[in-house]
Amino acid sequence: MNSGRLDIIGLGPGPQEWLTLETPQILAQASDLIGYGPYLDRLPLGAGQTRHASDNGAEIPRARHGLELAAKGAHVAVVSGGDPGVFAMAAAVFEALEHGEAKWRDIEIAVHPGVSAMLAAAARLGAPLGHDFCVLSLSDNLKPWGLIETRLRAAAAGDFVIAIYNPASKARPALIHDAFALLRELKPPETIVGFARAVGRKDEKLTLTTLSEANPALADMSTLVLIGAHATRGFEARGRRWIYTPRGSEAR
């Protein structure tokens, strides 16, 4: 039996308008769609297509399932939210592939980039990622606090803008509070902080505040947290607040 194909694709942070132009075509060509249930629910089901919805987490078993189907000749689309390469399914597929059955390596695989949540959150808030930044996820239940602390200290030492994905793990709800407590020791109290919840969706909520006044409890699993660098600035226009991080360009 010929090996099939596996496309790894992202749906962006929510609205249809943030899909890439190629995404609907790639999804339409797939025989099997694999992903977390709520992501699959966003998609129209084509004739002859099969959906395989799975729970959140369990990414490696989901990736193995996709590879098994593709090895039998299916055309599989593994679907993530956002961009599939940022804290999402692409790494899980390659991990499953490297450690999986030898015949899986005959599958034709492609990763298709998408709009990651941080880019959409940044767009809504202005341009906070306009200069050097770091990106961390707090969702990994195996990640020791020591490593998170090391990375937050490094991000602060480098005066990077910091984007935090998955700030509120069900298993470890105290983590974002601990992260803010640490950042308050490392960065000035007036540091700009943004919470961008459910960006692009009906229940979108943007909150701009400072490190000293920020309430970490605002961060749920649908929230992207942005913490400014020294250079990150805010101002008001048309009754709303924008934030941005200037490049410090000679072109000024």
Add this chain to the structure above:
Amino acid sequence: MNSGRLDIIGLGPGPQEWLTLETPQILAQASDLIGYGPYLDRLPLGAGQTRHASDNGAEIPRARHGLELAAKGAHVAVVSGGDPGVFAMAAAVFEALEHGEAKWRDIEIAVHPGVSAMLAAAARLGAPLGHDFCVLSLSDNLKPWGLIETRLRAAAAGDFVIAIYNPASKARPALIHDAFALLRELKPPETIVGFARAVGRKDEKLTLTTLSEANPALADMSTLVLIGAHATRGFEARGRRWIYTPRGSEAR
């Protein structure tokens, strides 16, 4: 006279298929398109639309030009490559707005996210951004080497994957060589390094190597450089090499 509107938008790293679904509509509605010439050249010119091509660099004057037109009632689209919020025009527009004429603050402004070059480069190489990472630009001619060094040291101390934009400035061609020399002091020689040149375009070129063997001269202004964390791994399948950074998830 009523103030107009200004949309800040990105064209992704190259091919049409990586535009977001909303992008062609937003561009079609604009009366005036502003951007670096080669980006504007990619776009079909609609009836009644005016193009204002500018040289590379000169981002603040370009942003001011857009704001002036919008303040006179135009519907302006300021066009970047990639995502407009990452080392691109969004921050320049907000900087020009904050320090510009008071009436500019009546302009309706929106930023629209796009596919940033690092996401496309990562997709082509596998999933190197699958876990915590830092993003730096070397293009800013005013950025002192001391700040670049501080950030590279911090990124290495935090064991982040590192994505480097604009690695080869015409004004400072030695910078990427200095950056590699520093990283070779800070990270193991077997650290995975990827050069992703002109991703998604006809002259795309992907190079995977190690920190000890990498040739920094491969990095021109169309190249995104990726430097792995300790956890970043590589393997072969179907005659090509993939790299990825596993999440270390409990779900394994």
